[in-house]
Amino acid sequence: MxxxxxxxxxxxxxxxxxxxxxxxxxxxxxxxxxxxxxxxxxxxxxxxxxxxxxxxxxxxxxxxxxxxxxxxxxxxxxxxxxxxxxxxxxxxxxxxxxxxxxxxxxxxxKKDESLENSALTCLPxxxxxxxxxxxxxxxxxxxxxCDFGTAWNARKLIVSRKLLSPMFTDELLLSALVLSYSPKSERAWSHRRWVIKMIAGKSANMQEIVERESELVKTLAENSKMNYRAWSHRCWLVSYMSDSQVLLELQSSRDWAGLHVADNSCFHYRSRLLLRMIENLRHNNDSDGFSGAEFHQKWKEELDWVGMLIKRYVGREALWLHRRFLSLVWMKHLAIDDQCGFIKDEITLSQSSTIIPDNDYGDYQAQATYSATYIMWLAKQMPMSFGVELRKSSHYEALKLFAGNVGKSCLWDSTTSIIEICDDR
Known part of the structure; x- marks a missing residue:
């Protein structure tokens, strides 16, 4: 044919x-x-x-x-x-x-004067x-x-002129339909955010909309791996979540993240949820919000959980990056609590991660690399007590040995710098 x-x-x-x-x-x-x-x-x-x-x-x-x-x-x-x-x-x-x-x-x-009155009457x-x-x-x-921008803009023009609730619903349905076959369409995700901004503050069921959006992202993430645009949309939604929704999302996304440890976007989403909790603690004095003790507990659970994943899934960079974020949170907001305990835990984790039982298994080498890089970064962020504790540990000698084994690799300067920092301290 x-x-x-x-x-x-x-x-x-x-x-x-x-x-x-x-x-x-x-x-x-x-x-x-x-x-x-x-x-x-x-x-x-x-x-x-x-x-x-x-x-x-x-x-x-x-x-x-x-x-x-x-x-x-x-x-x-x-x-x-x-x-x-x-x-x-x-x-x-x-x-x-x-x-x-x-x-x-x-x-x-313009009310063009050249048109007859009857024509003007028929215009609407x-x-x-x-x-x-x-x-x-x-x-x-x-x-x-799906990337025909003029078509999306034409719909925005007409919908913004009418401002009717059914039209907003239709736009959400259309963009979801487009995403069913093109889950990484930036135009479709952008259109959804525009619709949500238009109805925010005007809709009584905003929390329900946020829940549906979050579920949509989860479904599309299952069908389209490493979907940065979908997870970015979910991160954007966090600003519209209530305290209870933030806690629910933190819990519900945990199982998914545990099964997709290489997907950094999901861990970035969890970071955004924790940051939202900090923002709410600063500005929300209502009894319905969570307390500082509850946040500390959630942070500790996240730290322990990520540590468990690091030991279970060897050589996954996304896990080490998320732990770096959790360490920053501790230094900025929780450092008054149990400094020695936190330092010892991080040194112990790094020490266990630099052991390479099988040179033929590349993930162990990657694990050691990420571990040494993490400790190097942490040493630069932490006070002098960290360097003292590190020098006391057997891990200090292991880092020296690791630096020698790495030779001229990219980690040479990094691992050497941490040794110099600790020696100075």
Missing amino acids: NEATIDPSNLLCHLEDILDSDPHIDEVGFIHPMQFAAFNEEDHSGSGTHLTDEITRKPVRDSSSHTFFWHSKHKLGISTIVLLPLYRAAKDAFLDAYKGYRMLRDSQL SLLDTMEKEVMRHSKALLLLS
Whole structure:
């Protein structure tokens, strides 16, 4: 089949009819033509719903009876064979509608004297019609090209003009639909943040929205590893969380982080939650908030948990970076409590981590490298007592030996510098 046999306008109309008929579609995918046979078997067995013939009186097929769309249980499949003509049709339809909408809007704003009174009277209804066309065509276009910035901006313009709650809900649904097949789309994540900013302070169920957003990120993170944009969105949400939600998120994200110890984004999210607790302690004097003792307990639990992960999962840099953050928190906010205990614990952890039982296992070498780098960094941050304690420990001699074994590697200067610091002290 070639593109000449396809009617792009008919395809676009059909796709938009499907989207209008089911506003709760939550997943879209692009299907190879050969895969439609398997989907059609489901339809004939009664477990699916084949809407190609139901939505339009004229089914969208070519002379070889190709099927172009599949729709069932709020899932939408689009044949890859029609993506290019469908995109071109959606783009042309959107740009034409958007151009017409802007011309009408400018005419209304300027109250052009050249227009007759009857034409001015009809402008509001014409604007509403054009707005619906822009929203309809932009939705189809964004499903085919999620980074089409003009389409996202056109939707923002219309939604900000109307300021209707259902429209905000529709925008969240659309961006979630785009993220179902493009979970790292910066445009879609940015659009979600814009919507949330618009409804913040105006919605009575803001906490419920935050919960749904956090769950969305968790789902997408499972399907798309190392999704920095998704986790950045979740970090941004922390500023809208209540004290109870911060504690709940800290607890609920722990299991996920424990199973994805190489994903630094999740540990960065946990860092943001702990920082939010510190911010709330400074500014929140309500009885519903948590106390300083509760925060100290949460910090201690986090420190012990990360130490356990470091011993269990050898050579994972994200764990050492998170421990570095926890040490900074201790130095800035908790250093008045048990300084000797903290110093000894860190030296003990580093000492156990620099043991390399198997040179053929590269992760042990990485573990020793991260451990020595961490202790070097900590020695520069801590008071003189740290250097004294380090020199007293057997770990000090191990660090010297490690520096000699490393030779001319990048750690030579780092490990040597810590020895010089400790000798000076």
